[in-house]
Structure formats: structure tokens, C-alpha cells
Amino acid sequence: MEGSEADMETIETDIESEEDIESIEEDVMETEKETEQEEQQAEKPPDELERGNIVLPGDLIGTSEEFVPKKGTFEQKGSIFAAATGYVKINAKERSISVEPVTNTPPQLAVGDIVIGQVTDVKESVALIEIAGIKGRGEREIVNAEDAAIHVSNVKDAYVKDLSYEFAPFDIVKAKVLDLRNMRLTTVNKELGVMKAYCGNCRTVLKKENDKLKCPNCKRTETRKVSVNYGTGII
Ligand code: ZN
Numbered sequence: 392m393e394g395s396e397a398d399m400e401t402i403e404t405d406i407e408s409e410e411d412i413e414s415i416e417e418d419v420m421e422t423e424k425e426t427e428q429e430e431q432q433a434e435k436p437p438d439e440l441e442r443g444n445i446v447l448p449g450d451l452i453g454t455s456e457e458f459v460p461k462k463g464t465f466e467q468k469g470s471i472f473a474a475a476t477g478y479v480k481i482n483a484k485e486r487s488i489s490v491e492p493v494t495n496t497p498p499q500l501a502v503g504d505i506v507i508g509q510v511t512d513v514k515e516s517v518a519l520i521e522i523a524g525i526k527g528r529g530e531r532e533i534v535n536a537e538d539a540a541i542h543v544s545n546v547k548d549a550y551v552k553d554l555s556y557e558f559a560p561f562d563i564v565k566a567k568v569l570d571l572r573n574m575r576l577t578t579v580n581k582e583l584g585v586m587k588a589y590c591g592n593c594r595t596v597l598k599k600e601n602d603k604l605k606c607p608n609c610k611r612t613e614t615r616k617v618s619v620n621y622g623t624g625i626i
Pocket residue numbers: 590591592593594595606607608609610611
């Protein structure tokens with residue numbers, strides 16, 4: 392506290408006239424008003440779960456005066472700690488705090504979900520997909536990108552001779568979750584399949600022309616198991 396008087400003096404000497412002081416005061420008032428408006432906009436129903444930062448086991452997340460410790464937490468001498476790696480969740484109505492654990496499979500992903508992902512590799516019998524989003528739910532729902540696979544038998548309603556005619560690395564695909572344990576996806580359905588593909592030669596985005604994909608740059612054509620929504624962004 393000893394330094395504060397000296398600090399005040401420095402501030403005072405920096406301000407040269409009363410006009411300066413007035414304009415500074417106005418600025419401060421305006422900033423306060425803006426903050427108030429932002430806070431009002433951010434207000435949510437009191438019983439809604441707030442999803443917070445990711446924490447590690449042993450991280451201090453609150454005190455027992457503030458919150459009732461729930462799932463994924465432990466209390467020690469009035470302090471509440473995370474017992475798992477995950478997201479802090481605060482229920483304002485119950486004044487409770489919990490940690491929703493992060494697991495290897497995205498917890499919200501369910502069989503039948505439609506996902507969007509990118510092809511990372513095409514092997515003889517499977518195409519590997521990195522899942523980037525789930526239809527109908529925000530991208531933030533996905534805790535960590537999980538590798539999934541489309542088996543050659545789940546590509547389309549017809550015999551697949553060579554998987555490299557159906558998918559290529561970097562393709563964006565829309566697929567349905569078949570099995571969570573092995574993270575198997577299917578593209579058997581006209582809405583499912585490749586949504587966006589890049590020319591294997593020049594990396595330009597391929598355009599759909601009739602049933603083929605054509606590179607507008609080098610005029611090559613390529614084949615894919617395309618979705619009817621190819622190029623539309625409709626998920
Ligand atoms: Zn090209």
C-alpha cells in the first residue's frame with residue numbers, strides 16, 4: 392500500500408488539464424455501460440449447466456462455501472478439486488460443481504449419429520476418417536477428434552472393387568455411426584458419402600458434373616462415393 396500514494400502522484404502529473412480528466416471519466420463510464428449490456432446478454436436460465444474450462448485431476452475448482460461438490464470432484468479442507476480430467480460444470484440452481492470426464496470416445500457420439508469428417512488414409516479394406524463434427528450438435532460437443540473407419544462393405548449398396556475409387560485422402564465425408572466400440576461408419580445412403588473432394592493432381596476442389604467429379608483446373612475426372620449433397624454444404 393505504501394506505493395499507492397506515489398502511484399497516484401504519477402497519474403496526476405500525467406494528466407495535464409481538467410479537460411483530460413473529464414474525457415477520461417467519460418471513457419470509463421462508457422466502458423462500464425458496455426460491460427453491463429454484455430453481461431445482460433450473456434445471462435442464462437439459472438438452472439442451466441455452465442460448461443467451463445478443461446481441468447486436470449487435483450486442480451482447484453472451487454470452495455465448499457461456493458459449491459456443493461458433485462461427480463468427478465473431491466473436497467479437502469473446504470477446497471474442491473477435480474478428481475478427473477474433464478470439463479467443469481456448474482449448476483447455478485443447485486449451487487453444485489462437477490467435472491464431466493473426457494474419455495477416449497466422444498461421449499455424446501451415439502450409434503445412428505450423422506458425422507462429418509476428413510479422410511486421413513485409404514487402405515485396402517478401410518478408409519480412415521477423422522471425425523470433426525456431429526450433425527445437429529455444436530462442434531464443441533466433440534471432446535477430441537476420434538479416428539473412425541469406413542469398411543469396404545459399408546461404402547455403398549453395391550460391390551466395391553477398389554476403395555481408392557470411392558475415397559481419397561483429404562476428402563470431406565458425411566457418414567453415419569454404425570458401431571462405437573470399433574468406431575465404424577457407413578456411407579450406404581444417397582445423402583451419405585463424399586461432400587467435398589480435391590483433385591489428386593493439383594488439389595483444386597472438384598466440381599460435380601453428372602455422376603463424375605471434374606477438376607476445373609486440370610480437367611481430370613475422378614470417381615468417389617459422392618453424397619447427393621456434394622458441394623452444397625448441406626449436412
Ligand atoms: Zn486438378
